[in-house]
Amino acid sequence: MKYQSGKREVDGVLRNTGRITVAGLGPGGPDGLTLGAWDAVRTAPLLLLRTDKHPVTAWMREQGVAYETYDALYEAHGQFGDVYEAIVDDLLRRAAAGADLVYAVPGHPSVAESTVALLRERCPAAGVSLRIVGGESFLDRAFVALGFDPADGFQLADGTAFRPERLNPYNHILITQVYDGFVASDVKLGLMERYPDDYEVTVGHALGVAGEERIEHVPLYELDRVGGYGNLSLVYVPPTERDDVHYRTFERLHEIIAKLRSPKGCPWDREQTHKSLRKYFIEETYEALETIDNDDMDALRDELGDVLLQIMLHAQIEEEAGTFDIYDVVAGLAAKMVRRHPHVFGDVRVGGVDDVLATWQDVKAKEREAAGDAAPASVLDGIPSGLPSLMRAVAVQKKAAKVGFDWSEPASIADKIEEELREFQEALAGAGDDRAERLLEEMGDLLFAVVNLARYLKIDPEEALSATNRKFTKRFQYIEERLRLSGKSFDQTDINEMESYWQDAKRS
DSSP, X not given: OOEETTEEEETTEEEEOOEEEEEEOBSSSGGGOOHHHHHHHHTOSSEEESOSOSHHHHHHHHTTOOOEEOHHHHHHOSSHHHHHHHHHHHHHHHHHTTOXXXXXXXXXXXXXXXXXXXXXXXXXXHTOEEEEEOOOOHHHHHHHHHTOOGGGOEEEEEGGGOOGGGOOTTSEEEEEOOOSHHHHHHHHHHHTTTSOTTOEEEEEESTTOTTTOEEEEEEGGGGGGOSOOOTTEEEEEOOOOOHHHHTTSHHHHHHHHHHHHSTTSOHHHHHOOHHHHHHHHHHHHHHHHHHHHTTOHHHHHHHHXXXXXXXXXXXXXXXXXXXXXXXXXXHHHHHHHHHTOHHHHSSOXXXXXXXXXXXXXXXXXXXXXXXXXXXXXXXXXXXXXXXXXXXXXXXXXXXXXXXXXXXXXXXXXXXXXXXXXXXXXXXXXXOSTTHHHHHHHHHHHHHHHHHHHHHHTTOOHHHHHHHHHHHHHHHHHHHHHHHHHTTOOGGGOOHHHXXXXXXXXXXX
């Protein structure tokens, strides 16, 4: 379909369409109206207001200006997004029918005005001409009333679609569209993800409007207890250098690690290499796993931080070498997660976990093909050689099972375990110079068979063995405590007494 200004082609025939002029009413009374906006409003053949709840509308009525409003849509729809869509639908319907209309919005049409953004997006496809007449923005008065220079660093956020993770605490932050206490509550909870509960913020109502302006400074936890929220309300969050705020940002962590590795940093951190850090990476990972096994979430928080430290140090070493930095790591991971989850971020449909795993493997194969990687020489290629033996056994068995080299039922694996146990017992009863070597081999076969049964039954052998280790530790420590209470040491007891305590521990 081809369009030209003021016309659209329908069924091969050019038909006249109207035009939408968007005018900004400014942030308050008539002194905030520009001459251009007032001229557009005053001479409009049809004037539509997003809302009548604005200080200038009473003055406009006194000047004999007639208008319609979309206020009823706010009551008809539960979500602001639905309201804005409904307004734009109506505006385009009227314009398509030939109406030449003026749509007036508070403030400046291009500042925090979702309906205007939608009009910019949809008017070309509808063949409707769109004209924007600017106006004074609420920002102009906010800068004056709150006393800051946006050139020092400034962010504007929408309270109805608040994203606290995007805030930069070094900036002056204005949060608009805080229409009521419910929005204020959402904003408060979002800010508490970045700022302390007692952090002082400012609430501004009708800034620059004579007789109506009100400014309140409150601790963050009281933000939704402030009265008087309305269409002209906003929240100001001042910038800060406080450590307890910036410690919650990834950028600050990056700065800290870079300083530790700098010439003026820590001698130990400066000397580390990928190889020297390897043992710490493994150690911290296992300490994190232990907190998971112990269901200790406070400790897990700390141990995850220690694991993250290792990642940051490795990335910092490469940043100094000019190879990559931590943001390349993050970007690569984010892209990979989106790419390998087309059922979440795309239009692929899956029926369950098995389908998800199949999709994952399919995407991985396409990635290798796109990268020009040669097909693996063996099905078992790609398994890290540094994996603990128990985990490596599972990985080897899973890869073999994918090409059909697997057991048909668990009973057959159980029979295999009995066979391997008999062979181990034969080696145990045997003699000769190679007895130790045969025992080692048969023990390995027995363990491998047990891992196979666990894998087949979808039991994580590492998790199962960890649980048994914890159980054994708890029961053995019970024996130690009973001996201590009776004034005995292990030298003063025997296996029968310890077995008795063991059975008590099992019952407790």
